[in-house]
Amino acid sequence: MVGLLDEAEEIEKLKSNRDQNLIVGSCLAVFGNIIISVSLNLQKFVHLRNARKETQSQKHYTKETLWWLGLSLMGLGELFNFTAYGFAPASVVAPLGTTTVVANLFLAAIFLKEKIRPENVFGCALAIIGAFLLVTFSNTSEKVMGSYEIVRSLSQPIFIAYVCVEVVVLAALLILLYCKKVRHVLLYLLISSITASFTVISAKAVSGMIQLSAVGFSQWTKPVLYAMLAVLILTALIQIKFVNMAMKNHDATIVVPVNFVIFTISAILAGIIFYKEFYGMNGMQVTLFLFGCVLSFMAVYFIAVGRTGVSDGQKSDIQSHLVASDLIPSWLLANVNVGQVQPSGFVEHLKNTETDKIPILHAEALETIEELTEGSDKLDGDGDTMSVTSLDMLVDREKMGIGDSTRYGTTSGNTN
Incomplete structure (x- = not known):
């Protein structure tokens, strides 16, 4: 009992510097996303350079030092993102994923000689405004949970109901995919985003317990730590599988913005239900926070317009006009x-x-x-x-x- 009281006191100390923790978490998320963008462009550069070589001189990309550097940077960026969940709310870390798209826009122009269009620049401006609103009007009362609090939250009726609804929806989507052979882009991304909500919950839980262990309250003997770690790894692998399936069967200009929107909504819902991240926020805060999310969604759309990765400029121009018609029914336009x-x-x-x-x-x-x-x-x-x-x-x-x-x-x- 004494140990639980000491742990609760330490958690309150970690909560005391709320503004500082929010800034640290936001910076970690931004830097992590920039590093991920650099890694993606390095790997893409290796693939393009290898494709330009003659067949006899081509090497497998795994034999390229630059590709391994990109892969290492991706791991480092994901580590930054993982750590950010221990300092900032999940409802802030997830929307800040726009940083990856913005950074990729300029890095691709520098390294891969891709064009920057006026609508892309407009999207960057929206992303900056949206990120400012997200950080400014988010809930600063961050919850750092120990093993006892996590177990208690897992047994809450509202969370059990949330899990049941998600399992039923996930089962229905899998039936449509594998039994009915439906191949719509939303099907892949909804499956990915539903599992992503559990990834966010488990990532934040593991990050918080590691943070407590670092200040002297060891969580390494708690079974819930390893259960959450297993959920984190399993759901992350499922996400990778279905996002890759979506990328294989559909254009990237559709997959990237739609996946970002659905994933962000899923992460925010997970934060609200499990970590009660909107508790204590007034109506103005909630409204401006959600407006920041909408601006982030719009930013990703405008940045993705026309960026099909096609070398033929004429085809790229045609695709840019088809993005809106792919996302919105033609009878609305x-x-x-x-x-x-x-x-x-x-x-x-x-x-x-x-x-x-x-x-x-x-x-x-x-x-x-x-x-x-x-x-x-x-x-x-x-x-x-x-x-x-x-x-x-x-x-x-x-x-x-x-x-x-x-x-x-x-x-x-x-x-x-």
Whole structure:
């Protein structure tokens, strides 16, 4: 009992420098994310350099010293992020992941010669404002939990209900993925983010217990420490698997922003439910904190626009225009229903002929009419077909620009 009281007193001492802990945790998260960005660009640089070599002179990337340096830096960055959970709330550390995207924008421009677009710079500005709001209006009453407090929090009814809901949703998503063969990007990322909530809880718990052990209150003999460590490793591996599956089947410009948004929401919910990180915050604090999160989400979207990693500049430009249509349904972006106005598809005019000058709707109609004309002699004369004379008249009407308004969804006969 005396040991528990001493541990509680030490926890209160760790909480006493709340503002200092918040600054330390935020700085650790920012530096860790910058280091991760450097590591990713180093590894990508090795892959690109190796791809430019001739087949005979190519080496496996694991034989490149620079690649191992990048991998080591990634481990160091993740260690910084892990340590940050011991000082700052999870609801602050997770949204600060925008630092990786911002740093990657400039590092890729320096090392990989990628373009920086105006919308990318605008996204960086949003990220800075969002990070400022997150740190300024977060809950400074950080909870550092010992083994006793962690066990007590694990047995709370609200957390048990939270786990049950997440397990049911996770089971439904896995059924859709493996039984129904659904391959939507949200499916992969929702599975990853649900497991990420347990990663955040366990990472913060392990980090806090290590912090207590460092000041003299050993947690190494507590079973809950090793249970949390096992959950941390298992859920981290699951995240890596499903994020990689999403990257394999979908474009990075979709995966990166969507994954960041869902992961951040999941981490904030985990912090609220398990660590009660919003307790004691007034309405203004909560509103501005959530506004900072929204700005961070928007920042990642604008930074990701047009960054497809395609060497062909023209293809990259096309992809940048398709990002919004991939994220948002087309009927929300249009003031009319496009499907009722013009058939979908791409048409290329490669020849300078008279038929190429005919509007696309008329050209399609003419092709259909010509097919009917060619096959008209094979049809029975039972009244269900048009005569050749009628077809000729319809062809003449189409050439003069007089079309069927009801068929093509136009309000006038002449589409020009």
